[in-house]
Amino acid sequence: MVDLDERIERIGTQPFRAKFHLRGRDRATAILRGPSAIRQHAHDLITQRLAPATPRNDGKQTPYRGHPVFVAQHATATCCRTCLQKNHGIPKGAELTPEQHEYVVAVICRWIERELAPHPA
Numbered sequence: 001m002v003d004l005d006e007r008i009e010r011i012g013t014q015p016f017r018a019k020f021h022l023r024g025r026d027r028a029t030a031i032l033r034g035p036s037a038i039r040q041h042a043h044d045l046i047t048q049r050l051a052p053a054t055p056r057n058d059g060k061q062t063p064y065r066g067h068p069v070f071v072a073q074h075a076t077a078t079c080c081r082t083c084l085q086k087n088h089g090i091p092k093g094a095e096l097t098p099e100q101h102e103y104v105v106a107v108i109c110r111w112i113e114r115e116l117a118p119h120p121a
Contacts, residue, residue, distance in 0.1 A: 004110045011077050011087055020075035022068055022115040030068040030112055038112060042069045042105045046078075050104065051096040055081060072108040072115075 011017050022030055030038055049061045062079040063070050073079040077087035084090045088107075090100050 004107060005114075007088075008076060008107065008111055008114065012075065014077075017075055017077060020071055022071055022112065026065055026068045026071050027116070030116060035109065035113065038068060039105060039109050041067065042072075042108045043101075045069050046096070046101060046104050046108075050078065050081065050084070051101055053093055053095045058082070068112055069108055072111045076107045076111045078104050078107055 033041070045067075049055055055061055059080045059082060062073050064074060065071060077083040081090075081092040084104070085092050088103075090096065090104075096104070
């Protein structure tokens with residue numbers, strides 16, 4: 001978990017990534033659905049949009065809002081295969097292995113968990 005937190009923090013220092021936070025409807029969805037449903041959604045969305053060796057519309061397949069997973073993908077650089085390669089060392093051009101797939105889901109879910117955690121005043 002420490003490694004994930006360190007990686008999330010490092011990626012979060014990039015100016016583009018630092019702008020992303022769970023707000024409004026996306027935040028409410030994460031709270032209402034709960035961690036297990038969000039994890040399942042992340043798993044399904046990654047299967048459809050990121051796991052193939054050459055995803056359809058790669059680089060443009062992840063909306064900026066509309067689901068907490070989408071926001072988390074941009075915040076954690078798991079939004080497309082190029083960002084995944086640059087920031088996580090997972091090469092393009094090959095289908096994600098089950099381990100890589102679970103890693104991506106874990107990064108997304110950990111970012112959402114951190115966003116929902118109460119922050120000390």
